[in-house]
Amino acid sequence: MSDLDLIQGYDPRTGEPAGAPIPATPSGDVDRIVAAAQAAVPAWQAFDRAAALDAVATALDGHVDELAALADRETALGVPRLTGEVARTTGQLRLFAGVLRDGTYQDTIVEHAQGPTPDLRRVNRPLGPVAVFAASNFPFAFSVAGGDTASALAAGCPVIVKAHEAHPHTSLRTAELIREALTTIGAPDDVFDLVFGFAAGLHLVQHPAITAVGFTGSTRGGLALAKLCADRPTPIPFYGELGSVNPVFVLPGAASARPEAIASGYAGSLTLGSGQFCTNPGIMFVPEDEGLLDAIAEAVSGTVGAPMLAERIHSGLVAGLEEFAAVPGVRLLAEGKPGEGPWAPTPAVYAVSAEDFHTNAERLREEHFGPVGLVVTYQAGQRPTPAGVGEGHLTSTIHLDADNEMDVAAARELLPQLERIAGRIVFNGWPTGVAVTHAQHHGGPFPATTAPAHTSVGATAIRRWLIPVVYQDAPAALLPVPLRDSDGKKE
Amino acid sequence: MSDLDLIQGYDPRTGEPAGAPIPATPSGDVDRIVAAAQAAVPAWQAFDRAAALDAVATALDGHVDELAALADRETALGVPRLTGEVARTTGQLRLFAGVLRDGTYQDTIVEHAQGPTPDLRRVNRPLGPVAVFAASNFPFAFSVAGGDTASALAAGCPVIVKAHEAHPHTSLRTAELIREALTTIGAPDDVFDLVFGFAAGLHLVQHPAITAVGFTGSTRGGLALAKLCADRPTPIPFYGELGSVNPVFVLPGAASARPEAIASGYAGSLTLGSGQFCTNPGIMFVPEDEGLLDAIAEAVSGTVGAPMLAERIHSGLVAGLEEFAAVPGVRLLAEGKPGEGPWAPTPAVYAVSAEDFHTNAERLREEHFGPVGLVVTYQAGQRPTPAGVGEGHLTSTIHLDADNEMDVAAARELLPQLERIAGRIVFNGWPTGVAVTHAQHHGGPFPATTAPAHTSVGATAIRRWLIPVVYQDAPAALLPVPLRDSDGKKE
Numbered sequence: 001m002s003d004l005d006l007i008q009g010y011d012p013r014t015g016e017p018a019g020a021p022i023p024a025t026p027s028g029d030v031d032r033i034v035a036a037a038q039a040a041v042p043a044w045q046a047f048d049r050a051a052a053l054d055a056v057a058t059a060l061d062g063h064v065d066e067l068a069a070l071a072d073r074e075t076a077l078g079v080p081r082l083t084g085e086v087a088r089t090t091g092q093l094r095l096f097a098g099v100l101r102d103g104t105y106q107d108t109i110v111e112h113a114q115g116p117t118p119d120l121r122r123v124n125r126p127l128g129p130v131a132v133f134a135a136s137n138f139p140f141a142f143s144v145a146g147g148d149t150a151s152a153l154a155a156g157c158p159v160i161v162k163a164h165e166a167h168p169h170t171s172l173r174t175a176e177l178i179r180e181a182l183t184t185i186g187a188p189d190d191v192f193d194l195v196f197g198f199a200a201g202l203h204l205v206q207h208p209a210i211t212a213v214g215f216t217g218s219t220r221g222g223l224a225l226a227k228l229c230a231d232r233p234t235p236i237p238f239y240g241e242l243g244s245v246n247p248v249f250v251l252p253g254a255a256s257a258r259p260e261a262i263a264s265g266y267a268g269s270l271t272l273g274s275g276q277f278c279t280n281p282g283i284m285f286v287p288e289d290e291g292l293l294d295a296i297a298e299a300v301s302g303t304v305g306a307p308m309l310a311e312r313i314h315s316g317l318v319a320g321l322e323e324f325a326a327v328p329g330v331r332l333l334a335e336g337k338p339g340e341g342p343w344a345p346t347p348a349v350y351a352v353s354a355e356d357f358h359t360n361a362e363r364l365r366e367e368h369f370g371p372v373g374l375v376v377t378y379q380a381g382q383r384p385t386p387a388g389v390g391e392g393h394l395t396s397t398i399h400l401d402a403d404n405e406m407d408v409a410a411a412r413e414l415l416p417q418l419e420r421i422a423g424r425i426v427f428n429g430w431p432t433g434v435a436v437t438h439a440q441h442h443g444g445p446f447p448a449t450t451a452p453a454h455t456s457v458g459a460t461a462i463r464r465w466l467i468p469v470v471y472q473d474a475p476a477a478l479l480p481v482p483l484r485d486s487d488g489k490k491e
Numbered sequence: 492m493s494d495l496d497l498i499q500g501y502d503p504r505t506g507e508p509a510g511a512p513i514p515a516t517p518s519g520d521v522d523r524i525v526a527a528a529q530a531a532v533p534a535w536q537a538f539d540r541a542a543a544l545d546a547v548a549t550a551l552d553g554h555v556d557e558l559a560a561l562a563d564r565e566t567a568l569g570v571p572r573l574t575g576e577v578a579r580t581t582g583q584l585r586l587f588a589g590v591l592r593d594g595t596y597q598d599t600i601v602e603h604a605q606g607p608t609p610d611l612r613r614v615n616r617p618l619g620p621v622a623v624f625a626a627s628n629f630p631f632a633f634s635v636a637g638g639d640t641a642s643a644l645a646a647g648c649p650v651i652v653k654a655h656e657a658h659p660h661t662s663l664r665t666a667e668l669i670r671e672a673l674t675t676i677g678a679p680d681d682v683f684d685l686v687f688g689f690a691a692g693l694h695l696v697q698h699p700a701i702t703a704v705g706f707t708g709s710t711r712g713g714l715a716l717a718k719l720c721a722d723r724p725t726p727i728p729f730y731g732e733l734g735s736v737n738p739v740f741v742l743p744g745a746a747s748a749r750p751e752a753i754a755s756g757y758a759g760s761l762t763l764g765s766g767q768f769c770t771n772p773g774i775m776f777v778p779e780d781e782g783l784l785d786a787i788a789e790a791v792s793g794t795v796g797a798p799m800l801a802e803r804i805h806s807g808l809v810a811g812l813e814e815f816a817a818v819p820g821v822r823l824l825a826e827g828k829p830g831e832g833p834w835a836p837t838p839a840v841y842a843v844s845a846e847d848f849h850t851n852a853e854r855l856r857e858e859h860f861g862p863v864g865l866v867v868t869y870q871a872g873q874r875p876t877p878a879g880v881g882e883g884h885l886t887s888t889i890h891l892d893a894d895n896e897m898d899v900a901a902a903r904e905l906l907p908q909l910e911r912i913a914g915r916i917v918f919n920g921w922p923t924g925v926a927v928t929h930a931q932h933h934g935g936p937f938p939a940t941t942a943p944a945h946t947s948v949g950a951t952a953i954r955r956w957l958i959p960v961v962y963q964d965a966p967a968a969l970l971p972v973p974l975r976d977s978d979g980k981k982e
Binding site for chain 1: 533600601602608609611612613616618619717718721725726727728882883891893899902903906907910911913914915916917919920926929930931932934937938941942943944946951954957958961962963964968969
């Protein structure tokens, strides 16, 4: 058994192993799991899935302390944040239970026959078993019981999660609780399972019975999986959430009206979760305004480093920063205090003029996954533009003084450009913190996501796992229930 | 100038050149066309696109005789069919004008702030310039002014069509009429253009400013383009409608109740347009019922061949049939009368037992683009299944006697299986003829389409060209109009 066959978690606070190693899932087991999932599709389609999702939520809530403690040992994200994240995760499961009860996700369109036009009735059905690749940075909300799992189960698709190596015991325990809850409520428990290891993940996405893949992670890993999905004999959709630097534009009116609030909000958003957020504000454009730059420097100086999720993530950040700091015109604006333990970076903000940024934009717009930001200063009297920040982001943010006509005019000019590069435009706030609601859209043009019409957060995330089927001139008795006329018959 | 640089149409009735050759579009011209299209996006987004689509429809209707005559010379599909197809095409443009006026395509979701949850307002926006590859078999409805063009223009996306080589002058004239109509109504005419030639098409899909591709055609050509789209530095969606054999299941009750009606309907659907329909019923399962088989043989004997669209299509059919007829157990059931001219095949129906079909299903389920069908006979007392017909079809059809309990039970067993392999399930009818309506879904699992959640016919075809953007806590003055509260303000 090689190292690759064992998944070992670590305590980020010490760099020491945390918990026993977990064996990787052999490909034969993956095959059995997928076959069982496929066999469970009809039973799951017929089951009261809203009740099942509620039951899973209740089970996880009932074990919140155990789960948060497990995850804290493997991620060092802290018990308060992790307790909140369990609540966010169970809230998400309940949101999708509500989506199922509401029923509009089925997108039914009923047209009675008219003249030569036949009776046509369209409804969504589930794709089939799907593979979900868990992320490292949200051990609950984007992991085993996260948004991809909740939305796919809601759609009627069995889910097989490939666990993230950075929190294996959290993953295993979450999966146990999900399966127990499904069994207890009488649902087919084969609609959910968990696999471990790189090879199992590759085997999974290439399995003929897998019908789609959800992924949250690095651009490099995501593109490799996307290619595998496209190159299958039967290509399947790949819903990948990859990289984003989430450009922020501070307009002059806002900069002079509330420098301290902007500075402290920025420092908080940048260092939240040791900067390990896909919506981390990586590049911020600010006017050349001494007051704001001083306030940012002061706010960043007050931050403290925290352990990152894995040795690899920490070393990747450090290596990336060396390149970054070497770009002409880039200077260190401020640093926070070093964190404790071997994997804790020092929060840092660099500054560069807009002119130097544009000269080296390709190097400077690289995403640095961690508490590190770049402030780009533009000259007074100029307006910032997103030129150079790249084509695709999950978010973009504008800070403006809504009573300042110059700010409003500058925002009006920015907006059409931001609409083309970002899935969410935030005003006078910060991109970290993604509300799980009906209107939410957590997506964006490539490389933010590989499927920019879709979101991985919010009620419409269910659409990724559904495809339509239309019944033409079907006898009433053979119509699916949602397509029958209100009297239960047809016409 | 090589042969590849000239696009020559032919008269399918004689195999002789039809009209002057048209030069292929050089890549520099493609670049200029795409740049102009991209520059036109904001003006097109702001324009009254419903009025523009109506104007295009009116222009085409005003030239229906000219267009039908041009297309008849290049396709030999006949003036009546082509006149009807122009009407279908302009009806489709008007359907999308209606979709725009209705506004629900924008899929707005507005959520006011509540507690810690921000104000979130989501709306669809156009992707950007798109490339459309015209099909050979519908020189209007799936070509220059067809469903892809109409739906993309409606979405706010400029369209660049790559003309199909089989009807170049029809394509050119249609494009002229579209651009004239756009100019007359004051729309930016750069939102529509046409290119000719294989190389121009490849250049187009790889152009950085192209944001999506629509395609109707062969599985081989479609897969090659899909791969190009996936391998771009910025991958883009590829909406391809590829191959489908559209399995039909005749249940025993229907076979005995109405053998002649089924036989004549089948022969008509199979030979419509010389069999050149993506919804052609390629494989039909029937009970071993002498009456029905005799009726099919008689109906097919009464059919007459008609010219195919291109020499290549005709020779491809002939080559495929040789392989087909050589499969063990396959016998010729009936032939029609030979058609006139060099490219007219003889309609033919082959028969095979269900047992022999399943032994050689991979060879027998190949699509034959033309008036050629396979009848698979299943034993009395057995129920037909879609095993062996392949994973993805645009349609599947059930013929049943709705008063026959055995038929209804068999249909009930078939339906969940058909839902998994087909986008449209037709009852007691034929798959050819695709109504352009709101509920229509013209799509299906791969290889029927490369994006099975989407349709290329019907109102929801517009969804392919839209992506969402969400505004978080936007000042009222900066919200797009559809996202404002009803009083024109915000809250």
